[in-house]
Amino acid sequence: MSTTILHQRGPIIQPFWVRLTHWLNALAVVLMLMSGWRIYDASPVFKGFMISTKITLGGWLGGALQWHFAAMWLLFFNGLFYLAMNIITGRIKTKFFPLTPLAVLRDLGEALKGHLSHADPSKYNAVQKFAYLFVMLDITVLILSGLAIWKSVQFHILRDLFGGYDFARIVHFGAMSLIAAFIVVHLVMVTLVPRSLLTMIRGR
Amino acid sequence: MNSFKPVKKPRLDIDRESLIIDVRRQLDMPSRRLFGQRILTLGGLAMMTGCTLVDDKSVDTFLTRISRMNDTVQGWLFDPNRLAPTYTEAQITRPFPFNAFYDVDQAPEVDGNSFRLKVSGLVQNKNVWTLPDLYALPKTEQITRHICVEGWSAIGRWGGTPFSEFLKRVGADTSAKYVGFKCADDYYESIDMPTALHPQTLLTFTYDGQQLPAKYGYPMKLRMPTKLGYKNPKHIMEIFVTNKFPGGYWVDQGYNWFGGS
Numbered sequence: 517m518s519t520t521i522l523h524q525r526g527p528i529i530q531p532f533w534v535r536l537t538h539w540l541n542a543l544a545v546v547l548m549l550m551s552g553w554r555i556y557d558a559s560p561v562f563k564g565f566m567i568s569t570k571i572t573l574g575g576w577l578g579g580a581l582q583w584h585f586a587a588m589w590l591l592f593f594n595g596l597f598y599l600a601m602n603i604i605t606g607r608i609k610t611k612f613f614p615l616t617p618l619a620v621l622r623d624l625g626e627a628l629k630g631h632l633s634h635a636d637p638s639k640y641n642a643v644q645k646f647a648y649l650f651v652m653l654d655i656t657v658l659i660l661s662g663l664a665i666w667k668s669v670q671f672h673i674l675r676d677l678f679g680g681y682d683f684a685r686i687v688h689f690g691a692m693s694l695i696a697a698f699i700v701v702h703l704v705m706v707t708l709v710p711r712s713l714l715t716m717i718r719g720r
Numbered sequence: 721m722n723s724f725k726p727v728k729k730p731r732l733d734i735d736r737e738s739l740i741i742d743v744r745r746q747l748d749m750p751s752r753r754l755f756g757q758r759i760l761t762l763g764g765l766a767m768m769t770g771c772t773l774v775d776d777k778s779v780d781t782f783l784t785r786i787s788r789m790n791d792t793v794q795g796w797l798f799d800p801n802r803l804a805p806t807y808t809e810a811q812i813t814r815p816f817p818f819n820a821f822y823d824v825d826q827a828p829e830v831d832g833n834s835f836r837l838k839v840s841g842l843v844q845n846k847n848v849w850t851l852p853d854l855y856a857l858p859k860t861e862q863i864t865r866h867i868c869v870e871g872w873s874a875i876g877r878w879g880g881t882p883f884s885e886f887l888k889r890v891g892a893d894t895s896a897k898y899v900g901f902k903c904a905d906d907y908y909e910s911i912d913m914p915t916a917l918h919p920q921t922l923l924t925f926t927y928d929g930q931q932l933p934a935k936y937g938y939p940m941k942l943r944m945p946t947k948l949g950y951k952n953p954k955h956i957m958e959i960f961v962t963n964k965f966p967g968g969y970w971v972d973q974g975y976n977w978f979g980g981s
Contacts, residue, residue: 555871578970578975582784582787585787585790586782589786667794668981669804669981670797672805681865685871
């Protein structure tokens with residue numbers, strides 16, 4: 517019984533704002549992916565490669581665009597809040613750094629052999645640090661390339677940065693594919709370490 | 721790790737240990753357990769969008785409201801002096817794609833001799849315009865990118881007169897909110913006044929140096945490189961200036977009204 521009480525009063529590993537922004541981000545990303553796939557199908561970047569409409573959102577191009585351009589606000593402002601809080605609280609420094617390529621490779625090797633420890637959920641291993649920083653960067657690229665496509669005239673610097681309107685679409689698709697791959701790995705890891713799901717829900 | 725030899729990997733031992741703690745806690749706190757279940761179920765509900773959320777009327781209303789809010793935001797983002805990129809003749813997409821809500825052989829045939837452009841609404845001069853009248857207006861040309869809402873784009877060459885010039889000649893109230901268009905193919909569309917006055921917004925009569933063919937919108941098409949393709953009306957029969965939101969053929973079905981790029 518004493519362990520139970522001790523556990524209940526244990527330190528908060530994921531503060532409330534991290535959990536809130538995580539789930540809001542998850543919702544926004546799923547909506548953006550599913551509606552984005554329907555928009556993609558209207559004029560595939562890669563001829564011949566279509567995405568099954570069964571897993572898309574919006575019903576038709578107009579509906580998908582409405583979802584996409586509504587969920588983008590959630591993705592944008594939630595992401596902005598998340599990054600700002602990470603910087604203000606210093607979490608970005610303590611949680612994600614130091615990080616070296618060697619440590620990532622080492623921990624990746626350990627993970628593939630099934631030896632990687634998640635014993636202390638308050639600390640990310642190097643693969644986790646890399647994966648979460650990568651996904652932050654990837655969402656940033658998604659938002660910026662999306663803005664370049666949406667407003668190729670007004671945001672001309674972004675348009676040029678992504679190599680013009682047509683190439684920005686390829687970048688947007690590439691970044692989407694990477695986040696889809698991240699989600700697959702992320703969900704596999706959650707099933708392997710179910711405690712991490714509880715931590716992301718109640719903080720401990 | 722421990723004094724006894726572990727039967728399984730240490731990682732699994734730790735997880736099992738914490739799992740026992742969790743299970744004990746959850747059994748102690750049925751309400752929190754229920755809450756956790758509900759959170760998980762919410763994710764499941766969200767995945768069922770195909771049969772519930774999408775068809776819901778309130779969701780539709782909500783999305784339409786956001787879309788109208790996006791119109792306002794795009795109005796703020798629109799810089800009346802920012803020019804869309806222009807291209808060389810070698811960069812023109814050939815053949816330039818035909819695109820409409822009907823097949824190319826159904827494009828309306830407008831008789832140029834009897835054609836009269838109507839001008840109505842908040843304008844001083846409501847006289848009709850013949851094609852020779854329109855062709856006598858100052859001429860300009862541009863090679864710009866047409867971006868379709870579907871995502872594809874194509875570069876084309878359009879010739880005509882600056883639309884701001886035309887609006888000046890008819891004495892349009894440029895403090896009004898909208899300019900609307902009625903077309904021979906039953907298409908209708910409307911744009912914001914700042915875009916109507918943009919230097920690259922042209923009332924075009926030619927494509928690639930030739931009289932605008934039926935498939936590209938004879939006798940005239942409003943060409944705006946700062947807007948998506950569906951915002952560029954073809955076969956224009958009437959132009960009106962108004963403060964009452966006129967909507968548009970695709971806009972009334974759910975496309976975003978501002979549709980600016």
